[in-house]
Amino acid sequence: MESPFAPPVVESDVDLRPYNSFGLPAKARRLVRIRSEADLRWVVNHPDWGRASKFILGGGSNLVLTRDLQPLVLKVEVPGRRLLDAGDDWIVEAGAGERWHDLVMWSLEQGVGGLENLALIPGTVGAAPVQNIGAYGVELKDRFECLDTLDLMSGRLVSLDKAACHFGYRDSVFKQHLAGRSVILRVRFRCPKRWVPELGYLDLQRAQEAAGIAQPTPAQVADWVMAIRRAKLPDPAVIGNAGSFFKNPIVTAEACRAVIAREPHIVHYPLDDGRCKLAAGWLIDACGWKGKSVGGAGVYEKQALVLVNRGEARGGEVLTLAQAIQASVFARFGVQLEPEPVVV
Template sequence: MDLLLETDVPLAAMNTFGVAARAARLVRVHSQLDVRQLVDHPEFGIAPKLILGGGSNLLLTGDPRQLVVKVEIQGLRVVRDDPDATIIEAGAGVSWHELVRWSLAQGHAGLENLALIPGTVGAAPVQNIGAYGLELAERFHALDAVDLTTGRVVTLDATACRFGYRDSLFKHELAGKSVITQVRLRLPKPWVPRIGYADLERHFAKLGVAAPDAQQIFDAVCAIRRSKLPDPAVLGNAGSFFKNPVVNRTIRNEILEDFPEIVSYPLEDGSYKLAAAWMIEACGWKGRELGRAAVDARHALVLVNRGGASGKEIKALAEAVQQAVRQKFGITLEFEPLVV
């Protein structure tokens, strides 16, 4: 089937910030074959491309000049179910939360801590999504991707993807150079609950539940996220806008001397993760507005579109927060979303 080119396409419904922008040209891909046809196309193949999944990790500051490639590849299946693990596969265009919900419904636990994270399956490895004590990298098995230069299909394991904190190969060497088409996840057996995260501990202590099952953890994560984070369908946002900075012991101790209340978490390699939300709040930005954009009143890591904000307004707010934290703490916060 020939690829269908759409022109002058409104993108407000395709990014969770709800920013108004228009794609001069947009192509939807529904299979790996579609992506390979895109590469071979005499016109589309050589055009610069913006890969778009659920738009949950994207800030559009204007109308994209690139050919927008909307990834809508579907499919959910169990690839293998062995005594030691279950391997499940999802198309890159599947909603991430739908994958988590589906896997539990099929009796395959292991992704419940990652419930209600917005976006698509194909975007999850790019960001190495994580929440409530679990990162995607810990459940990742492999992915298939199409090279946008050669059209060659490649399969990458976790080592090849070079996962880091909210980071992967797809944010560096492969940024904009490949399209992820399928992702496979490995859910180990026997299932072991992850409830060491403080919010989950408090939640289950309040309920008097000492050994929750996977469905209870799923429900708890959904409830906690809904209580803390605004719904993008109601108030445009991209979840956490800033990464929690990771610093060495020396820098952490220097900051502690001036700010003993700062929240930090030791990591296995001896470094420390600093709570960006705490620093933003300490700078007085939690709940503050700048034009039609604001720092969310419930969670300082979240920037929101109060209605009609442009991508440039949201970026200006992000930069103002960034500058305030840099001046107070000497730390430059990194953006999580891709700014285009």
């Protein structure tokens, strides 16, 4: 016999510093933890909370908080992992509240390869499709199968496939017209049983050469990825940050040639459609920002693409620093940098 449903508790004045990887000070006036579909339906059907404005919070690894949150915060903590046999592939399913890196490690423990290039990316499984996370030659969309999301207006549970998610570069339908309108509950990934390593990224090729391993396992590739990330990026548990703060700008071939004419050493990557991706970190570093600070917010000494909390930083300081970097890069290169994190 199933135990009766116990509705979630609506908490008041919740400190959000533990729930954003920057460690920025802010409070949620009201917060409810969503650990199941039933919890979310309780909120949607509640006579008061159902009509209230809402803010969806996952792992907080892609968030800059500049103020307290007045909407009802839905802290998504849905657990669960499952492995399904799909013939030539494995389907890896996980609750939206699972930590992303834990899922990657768990899938490797099950003997399933495919997610290893995305190891050590902070955040939750439910937030990963929103951002279409990517690293070292692989994006989430390359392994994505489908997800279950609940519409906050109708209460309808919908399964969305890759096409419906409209994945783009660090973008998806959840950052566009579904922003704040639906909550992801579960995500599924398709991983081929005939695994082939993705080693196109230069640093991975160097790691492979150094190891002298011609045919690595998924776990070995994951080890290389984690070593590369740890060498370049700060651990949010030690130094508050949101990972790469700016997207690598994509410009036309003509604009790329104009920048190269002025800066022959600029790091850039030609794309299949004729456009060019510029390395945002290189642009920022060239403007002299590495190691600089505004109040408690600073640019990481080892990677100019990462902004960090040097201690007691406030969201406004992070935003001021980011805007100063944008203005500096635009003045020198004529390139507009776009932030990756959501600024609230």
